[in-house]
Amino acid sequence: MPVLEVRDLCMRFGARLIQEHISFAVEPGTIFAIMGGSGCGKSTLLKHLIGLLRPAAGQVLYEGTDYWASRVAEQTRIRAGFGVLFQSAALWSSMSVLDNVLLPLQLQTGLSTAEREARAMEALGWVGLAEFARYFPSDLSGGMKKRAGLARAIATQPRLLFLDEPSAGLDPISSRKLDELILDIRERTGAAILMVSHELPSLYAVADDGIFLDADSKRPIAHGQPEALRQTCHHPTVHAFLHREALPDEPVTAESGAPA
Ligand SMILES: Nc1ncnc2c1ncn2[C@@H]1O[C@H](COP(=O)(O)OP(=O)(O)O)[C@@H](O)[C@H]1O
Ligand SMILES: [Mg+2]
Numbered sequence: 716m717p718v719l720e721v722r723d724l725c726m727r728f729g730a731r732l733i734q735e736h737i738s739f740a741v742e743p744g745t746i747f748a749i750m751g752g753s754g755c756g757k758s759t760l761l762k763h764l765i766g767l768l769r770p771a772a773g774q775v776l777y778e779g780t781d782y783w784a785s786r787v788a789e790q791t792r793i794r795a796g797f798g799v800l801f802q803s804a805a806l807w808s809s810m811s812v813l814d815n816v817l818l819p820l821q822l823q824t825g826l827s828t829a830e831r832e833a834r835a836m837e838a839l840g841w842v843g844l845a846e847f848a849r850y851f852p853s854d855l856s857g858g859m860k861k862r863a864g865l866a867r868a869i870a871t872q873p874r875l876l877f878l879d880e881p882s883a884g885l886d887p888i889s890s891r892k893l894d895e896l897i898l899d900i901r902e903r904t905g906a907a908i909l910m911v912s913h914e915l916p917s918l919y920a921v922a923d924d925g926i927f928l929d930a931d932s933k934r935p936i937a938h939g940q941p942e943a944l945r946q947t948c949h950h951p952t953v954h955a956f957l958h959r960e961a962l963p964d965e966p967v968t969a970e971s972g973a974p975a
Pocket of ligand 1: 733751754755
């Protein structure tokens, strides 16, 4: 059974249609890509998938359970299986890195203080930030903030991980490290991962399946593995997106060579 299934989803803000007729399924342990140009509704779709926004029409099912048809207690149970990295990383600036990672463990698990701390430190270890646990977000580089956000998202050992442009704004080296980390996390945890990404090399390398949202027609125009779509999809919008020139690797400068 898919961990997540979306059936004919329609998303609106008031009278304004964002996207409609979105249907797809995500199998356990797979990586699913949400693609499309800026402003087409990718982040909005993630918000609909994690229970933050209610669909205007259609269904979102978790392991066969219709989320919006469920009671509040059931919705809470379903959400406890999610890990989320928002587009901005969104760390609490007044809290240490460790306290940021501890927060979802306090809110979503019944673990003891010692167990929570052990889990949080384990997650920070996975992303290479164990030594920075007591630092504050303002003391971290952009790549380190993303990794701290990733540690917070995986600390609860989610069955489903939602990542919104995890490598956006990072230099190519940090960005590649983050891709490797995401694959490593999938290997370790077996979580299914839904990812919004513009990083073509990582999409081709890691995504098992995906959907392409079109801003003009306000509906998906392609569905499949990104690498397969690159070779077979002739829709001009999809073709242009998937055939952009890869950015040449930038030389390692003092800044980009610093801990990512
Ligand atoms: N809370 C909101 N209220 C009204 N419109 C919104 C809101 N959030 C996003 N939008 C609009 O929805 C569209 C899709 O936005 P978004 O999902 O952020 O796009 P993407 O992540 O693909 O770049 C944009 O036109 C954006 O302005
Ligand atoms: Mg977005």
